[in-house]
Amino acid sequence: MNTPSIDLKQLLADAKETHPGAARAIDRLITLAPMFQSAARDMAGAYGETFLRRADDRVAEIDFLCNGDPEKFDEAIQAYVRFCLEFARKQAEFLKTGKYSFQDFDEMCSELYDDDEAVQSFYLFALLFSFIFSPNYYEFYDFFETEFLSHITDNGTICEVGCGHGVYLGQALSTHPKSQGVAIDISPGALEVAKRMLNFHKIASDRVDFAQDDLRKRLNRDKGMAHAIICCEVLEHLPDPQHALHELHRILRPGGTALLSAAIRMESVDHLYVFRTPEEVIEMIERAGLKLQASRVVPLAKGNMQDEEERRKLAEDPRVPVGYICRASK
Amino acid sequence: MSQENRTKLNEIIATLLEVDAATIDNNTSPTTIEQWDSLNHLNICVAVEQEFGIQLQTDEMATIRNVGDLVTMLNNKDVACA
Numbered sequence: 001m002n003t004p005s006i007d008l009k010q011l012l013a014d015a016k017e018t019h020p021g022a023a024r025a026i027d028r029l030i031t032l033a034p035m036f037q038s039a040a041r042d043m044a045g046a047y048g049e050t051f052l053r054r055a056d057d058r059v060a061e062i063d064f065l066c067n068g069d070p071e072k073f074d075e076a077i078q079a080y081v082r083f084c085l086e087f088a089r090k091q092a093e094f095l096k097t098g099k100y101s102f103q104d105f106d107e108m109c110s111e112l113y114d115d116d117e118a119v120q121s122f123y124l125f126a127l128l129f130s131f132i133f134s135p136n137y138y139e140f141y142d143f144f145e146t147e148f149l150s151h152i153t154d155n156g157t158i159c160e161v162g163c164g165h166g167v168y169l170g171q172a173l174s175t176h177p178k179s180q181g182v183a184i185d186i187s188p189g190a191l192e193v194a195k196r197m198l199n200f201h202k203i204a205s206d207r208v209d210f211a212q213d214d215l216r217k218r219l220n221r222d223k224g225m226a227h228a229i230i231c232c233e234v235l236e237h238l239p240d241p242q243h244a245l246h247e248l249h250r251i252l253r254p255g256g257t258a259l260l261s262a263a264i265r266m267e268s269v270d271h272l273y274v275f276r277t278p279e280e281v282i283e284m285i286e287r288a289g290l291k292l293q294a295s296r297v298v299p300l301a302k303g304n305m306q307d308e309e310e311r312r313k314l315a316e317d318p319r320v321p322v323g324y325i326c327r328a329s330k
Numbered sequence: 331m332s333q334e335n336r337t338k339l340n341e342i343i344a345t346l347l348e349v350d351a352a353t354i355d356n357n358t359s360p361t362t363i364e365q366w367d368s369l370n371h372l373n374i375c376v377a378v379e380q381e382f383g384i385q386l387q388t389d390e391m392a393t394i395r396n397v398g399d400l401v402t403m404l405n406n407k408d409v410a411c412a
Binding site for chain 2: 033034035036037038039078081082084085086088089092
């Protein structure tokens, strides 16, 4: 990102009073992994006060999951650092081969999703810090807040499929207190973390149904059971995202709203399906019977992201990984 | 050999970060060179792997905070580096 130059020391000094959570995350990140100074500087420069506010929110959640233990907090930051380095290494390989390293979902399950320790101590913490320091995740959350939460009514069931840490569902049920929630994930370890996340958000346990289920198959849910669906950072992990979208369409009620995302040309520790362009994702969504209402592309590249034209051009560059998120309706 | 390897290491870092190799010492870090971001960190690690025929795990890469840490890591992997 090309952003205004930020003096990190000054930012930290100022934020210690006004945004202690953000200051803590930045301070621990650049102490443990100084090569992330530019990431912190870029995020603060690009997103300003909102970045600090959201970082406060995420740090409160992470600290709760760490039971307030500073050592665990540092381990969680180190998980994020390893995750980013692993991403960068795999992305370089992907640019050479055009293939993601995982070719088989079951292999991914045995290496990650079925390993509660790896899910809970590495994977989910890395993702939570990504919401603070990685522009694609940050913008996904921004889109969720500004383009999804305000567009759904508070009178039904919000179903998150592939809930992972549960950040989205926790916030959605806080904002919509009359709605019920369903949290679905293939990983039992993730469901445990999501339960704790919803505790943090003070969501009564009788409002949420947690279920282990598999989006590769038919979900154990009735047709039209959800008035809103969240399925973020899931499609690229599946061997057949088209089937998954048909299934999401089935459980969404007519007039309902879905929040969907996809990683495009973006390798990670557990990506399986290579989307080559945002248009490919849109075609799949429409083929499933959903109507696109709003969308955003987030290229992971240096550039002025406030300039829509530049953002669009970067997203078209086949060497640039892109995050795609949209709101669709049935 | 040890000095020769150090010269090679300094050249790798200088080339990737576009700085003068003569300015690099054990305290050189992302704090002293702004271009040393996470992507260049990986590039340095990968170039070191190729040059010295070693493998660095992601966990090891994550703990490198300055050039001195890289030198220690090389020595721990039996690559003599001054």
